[in-house]
Amino acid sequence: MKRSELLFNLISIVVDLVMIIVAGVTAFYLRFQLSEFRPVLYSLTIVDYVKVLVLIAPILLLLMALAGLYNLKGTRRISSELLKIVLAISSGLLLVVILFFFNQSVFPSRLIILFTWVLTIALISLGRIILRFAQVQMLYRGIGLHRLVVITHAGNNKELVEEISKRPELGFRIVSNLASNLPQEELLKSLNHLRLHLGVDELLVADAFFDQKISAAILRFCRDYGIRFNFVPNLFETSATNIAVETISGIPIIVLKRTPLEGWGRVIKRVLDFLISGTALIVLSPILLLIAILIKLTSKGPVFFHQPRAAGMGEFECYKFRTMHYAMSEGTDSGDKLREELEKQNARQGPFVKIKNDPRVIPIGRFLRKTKLDELPQLWHIFLGQMSLVGPRVHMVKEVDHFRQDYKHLFVLKPGATGLTQITQASDNPELSFEEEIRLDAFYIENWSIWLDFYILFKTFLILIGRKPKVDY
Template sequence: MKRSELIFTAILVPVDFLMLVLAGLLAYGLRTSSLIAKWRPVLFSLNLPFERYFGLVLLVSLIWLAVFAVVGLYSMKRNNKLLEEFFRIVIATSAGLMVVIIYIFVKREFFDSRFLILAAWILTIFFVSWGRLAVRAVQKYLVGRYHFGVHNVVVVGGDGISEEIIHEIENRPSLGYYLIKYFKNLDMEEIRETVEGFSVDDIILANPDFSREKVLELIGFCEDKKINFKFVPNLFQTLTTNIDFDTLAAVPLIELKRTSLDGWGKIIKRIIDIFGGAFGIIIFSPVMAAIAVLIKLDSPGPVIYKNERVGPKNNFNTYKFRSMKIEYCTGNGYDKSGQADSFENELIEKQSIRSGPVYKIADDPRRTSLGRFLEKTSLDELPQFFNVLVGNMSLVGPRPHQPKEVAKYERWHKKVFNIKPGVTGLAQISGRSEIDFDEEAKIDTYYIENWSLGLDFKILLKTPLAVLFRKSKV
């Protein structure tokens, strides 16, 4: 899912809230206007003055937003059926109105204005519908004019279904798809050349008659390149992970989901990361200040050690407290002579306690005395709260690795790049540095495919215990 789709869905929440408040205020204005008041005197102004009414409108608007969410008005899936969305608005608004009526009944409020309730209901349907139409119009304009948020698509399959899908894409640009190329046959060499030459978001396999081996090869290729893979639904035998359903040109499609972390889950996780990162920085700032002073007193060199790591989209620098002597630090800006890299490679060959692409050096002689303590207690990782705050990392996710380690990954290892790396994670609490890399990758893959907020909270709660009771060989 593209960031633009998340943005436009998220925008609906404040737009709906504004429309709900405006509908409530206009209903009050109409009821207290001289035109309506002449026809029926205002009796509720004493026990429901405007100030109290305004507070009630804000509360009811929040309740209505919750009802909207329950009926699926904030679903991340594209819904181009205006009539269906309108009926959902009517149902949600009516349900919200029932909540208000029940509240008045339970509180035994004296409320003598059926007109106000009826007007608020009608105006809410009208205002919310028009607000959403305005958002759709802006999105449609940006898609048509600037290709904002458009999914670049490759269609594979030489049959009638393929032609229907292509016709729909080419004749309905508002769907948000742009056809990059169409292949009648599943030729992986041609698909690779296309992906290298264009920015491809989705590959749609419309013909179910290709061999299982070719389909699995295409799925693996899409995994590597972070491309959404969709296909017509009679290839269930190839499924190995989460799926989602969609339609295009009235043809059902199945999307192979790389992770369950999508849509609102991604937004909520990012919000938690922002608050969690800021909270961690504030809470641990005295500890970090003390560690910074101790590092300066312990050995010459910078307090923070920056080391390149690989993320889902780009490489970035992780921030850690320096635990090594400066002459042994590797990476950009540290080892200009190459001696530190040579010494590290020698230590990896002789003293690494992990197998596979990644390494962990036992009894590392490059550590300072303070550095050993920081590494053992994971206090050296406290500056990674800044990585979380700026968005390079998440509080919970797979362990970030160096480019030279990633270069040795097998294809299935690369599934860890489907989400941001984390300060802590399921693999970290399952065995810290003691498990081998294949096992770590399997655990991280499980986390990615079965992500939930509840799982994140469990990992965060178990992390301190994993730190306290781990055995360290650094």
Template structure:
């Protein structure tokens, strides 16, 4: 992903008089190019799938009554594109980051399927049902991977410090430092804090905060935006920010083209559980309960059942090859069985390919002094108990393939928190016990975010985030990212 125009980093002088009033921030050349590229990719995927579907059905002599096939294809393309537009699939605020992009794409395609299905039913078109349920899923199977592939060069560029949106942060020192740290740890999200405003125009020491210049006070915020051309104003918690002052700031930012983002001070929720509503003239954040039942959970259960069965059938030669390699390498059973804690604290037996010597559990007590694991976990990068075949299996997570039997049996899910040992869960506090509200998974946010390289606190945060903000789109994104995480082998030992 190349960037045509990238604004240079500014260090405005506090109290300086602006010489020119900016009506809007500079739009980088990559932004419209990326958006138009996504639009073109979605349209192309739709046209290609609809065209190939038409060829397939024509070869089988399927007709649609009085409606010519070409007309049906044209209507289908228009309905899909219109549904994507109505669902704001191409909104720049969601492109290239998070699961919301895929969630909107899914909603748009489902909406198109509903409209086409009802239209075909109303028109009494023979074969319309087959057409709709062929074209809809086929477009999704093509469009979702294409969207992800478009992200890769964008995220690479952001990791190199390009294609980032300049942010002006305004809040107390601690909350702004937290924001700066988060943006640096996750540059793929596209934010770069270029300047800070505090209540008194100062940081803890001098006029910089973690290397970012403090350019003014809160009451100078709007003027600093006009002067600096920031794309986003991120307001973090501070006693100064009363509802009246936030409203006044929003008015002052009107016409600047700068987006104002307010971080809630009282909660750490995100995703589909968070809703903004207006009651009695007041904007309220509604937090819905986590969904542990219902139609979406039924869909997840069906995906687990059919997905694990399909993977077991496809990977049967691999499973057999690994089993033979383990038997040749060392004496002992091929499978390693261990008690783990699952949903609602119920214990189950997890299956893995054996990667250690047969008396590994007895030797663990001797290695506790050199434990490199985070929190209550036991991990070693160079564990002497691991066999030569086991090192290869662990690097590419092939030792976990037998867990597909656990998924098919219902004790695990394809995606979920890491299944803990009984002695680990016994040390859980009230917060960590929320991990047990859902089935543990073969993969999860911890798997695609660094695995064993994560700190204990970060592992906890990721597992709790999954439990609190679960969605089908998040599951799909994790499964897709798992392929890259496993083939890369990072954090696996």
């Protein structure tokens, strides 16, 4: 997602809203200009009518959003946008007609609806044309272009590559062409070099007969590093459900989306994280202070424990309330040696370590761990955007080093303070295997929705108050 795409979509929403209000007000005055020819039976002040418009506008904007007019991929044709505008506005005003057509105290004239319909379509379309022209000018100047790598066979789909190269309005800049007959290792090495040095964020496989084994490896690479994967149909069979179909120069292109959490979904999730975590930090500040005092009074050492955790393509220092004796904590010589001994008691399979009756835990630490109060400082990471309220489980960097390559796609999203893994095992059930945790995190990434987040948060709340709810997904 480019910032310019987000900016233009935010501007589009504002422009559309203004155009709806302007169209409605203009229709109001036009109707009363015709009162000599067709008298107005019921009068309504402009102030009252604007109040009605303010109620109608969100309905129209919602329908436009459902029609895909605010998708963050900035390569749509203006002709397809205009058709969607007509359908969305027509559907919205038809709904208004059904609700209010017979209530003349709300609408002094039914002609206003007709005028509003025509003017809204015309003005929103005009606004879109102007914004699209401005966006195309930016794309021609190289602003907001996605850096694209094309993998193709010599002479295969040549017209497709030429079309992308000569039409910046499609939103791409081809930074490299790679031959599809290169060995897998060389292809992956080249892609990684382009990712690191040129910031590649999209890949197109334009060879319909590309080797399936190599294509699967490249797909994993793209998934691991957040690169959008596109391919010409008949490349290989896939069970992926998050796909989209686009066309360039009449050639269909299949886009494999890493997760439904793209575009506006990611924006909405971040806004909710910011608002909820900020509010929680303020409301829970007395509890945070009390816990800090109790830790300080009952054991020597700092209040917080911090450790590098993996996040996206990088890492961050994750803070929690300290629940162990400081001398036995990781990061100290004695603590690291003790951990090595305790790892032999690991209650789980896989790279994660879980120790029953850990002797390093201080008395209040057991209570904090059981109630999850030790994780409250993670609200600060959520507020900063390093974590999310809901997401894949947060992992230590050294644990990630032991992950198999096909697990790396779990870092497409920010780690979450809670998630499917946590609510499924109620956090303290060692019977949930490492492979099952990976499956749950992968399910969340591939099936994200805002309702799934709310479901997980609700189940988390039930767990925190001592319930063990049934988890269905």
